[in-house]
Amino acid sequence: MLVDKVHDVDCVIPVHLYGQCVDISKLLHLNIPIIEDCAQAHGANVNGQHVGTRGTIGCFSFYPGKNLGALGDAGACITNDECLSIKMKQYASLGSPKNDRYAHISDGINSRMDGIQGLLLCEKLKHLNEWTEDRIRVGEIYRSGSDFPKRSSVGKDVYHVFYTLQGDRDEYIKFMNNNGVQRVFITPQPYQTWNVSKSFTPIVKMRDYFVNHVLVCQCFHT
Numbered sequence: 001m002l003v004d005k006v007h008d009v010d011c012v013i014p015v016h017l018y019g020q021c022v023d024i025s026k027l028l029h030l031n032i033p034i035i036e037d038c039a040q041a042h043g044a045n046v047n048g049q050h051v052g053t054r055g056t057i058g059c060f061s062f063y064p065g066k067n068l069g070a071l072g073d074a075g076a077c078i079t080n081d082e083c084l085s086i087k088m089k090q091y092a093s094l095g096s097p098k099n100d101r102y103a104h105i106s107d108g109i110n111s112r113m114d115g116i117q118g119l120l121l122c123e124k125l126k127h128l129n130e131w132t133e134d135r136i137r138v139g140e141i142y143r144s145g146s147d148f149p150k151r152s153s154v155g156k157d158v159y160h161v162f163y164t165l166q167g168d169r170d171e172y173i174k175f176m177n178n179n180g181v182q183r184v185f186i187t188p189q190p191y192q193t194w195n196v197s198k199s200f201t202p203i204v205k206m207r208d209y210f211v212n213h214v215l216v217c218q219c220f221h222t
């Protein structure tokens, strides 16, 4: 594993991308902080242990299009470390400690979630399992027609979107559209091609192939 060979690593950020659980058991022995990016993986778990609960911090996005989405931007970080939890709340609240909003004792940003978003999310949370199963059902239908790339399946994966590589992308989109699936799209400007990322993007083998053949299909719950 790459991280075994790297020294001076401050932290690792595994991304449970597209709802696939990263096998973080391989990282736990490194004894460095692990920040799990669960933005696309609400409800995914390994042997019942939910993503975001094994690392030092788990981060969830509640952006409206996410599996659990608010009405506007929102998100949450979870941790079992009480000291970190205090620091995170303080950071999200302009560096103000609990019970003293006029003091600013550390760096901070204004990132408090609106109460109305919290209320909506609490209501939607009641349906998350059911919606997740719907997404899995839709994702598996896509997968039955295109099992590439393979899913890792170290645990119970969920689906945020179905991502695939297709030799003839236009043909695939046309086929899906003709069969009632409208929401198939490509990333018009992939990350690797952005000016801002050019200086730190490693040269990925087959990068151009990925850029030209990747396709994303939505897995909305019904």
Ligand SMILES: Cc1ncc(COP(=O)(O)O)c(C=O)c1O
Pocket (backbone or CB within 6 Å): 015, 017, 037, 039, 040, 060, 061, 062, 063, 074, 075
């Ligand atoms: C994998 C992943 N990480 C992080 C983010 C960022 O989430 P947010 O926009 O809520 O900050 C997203 C959102 O698109 C995402 O898909």
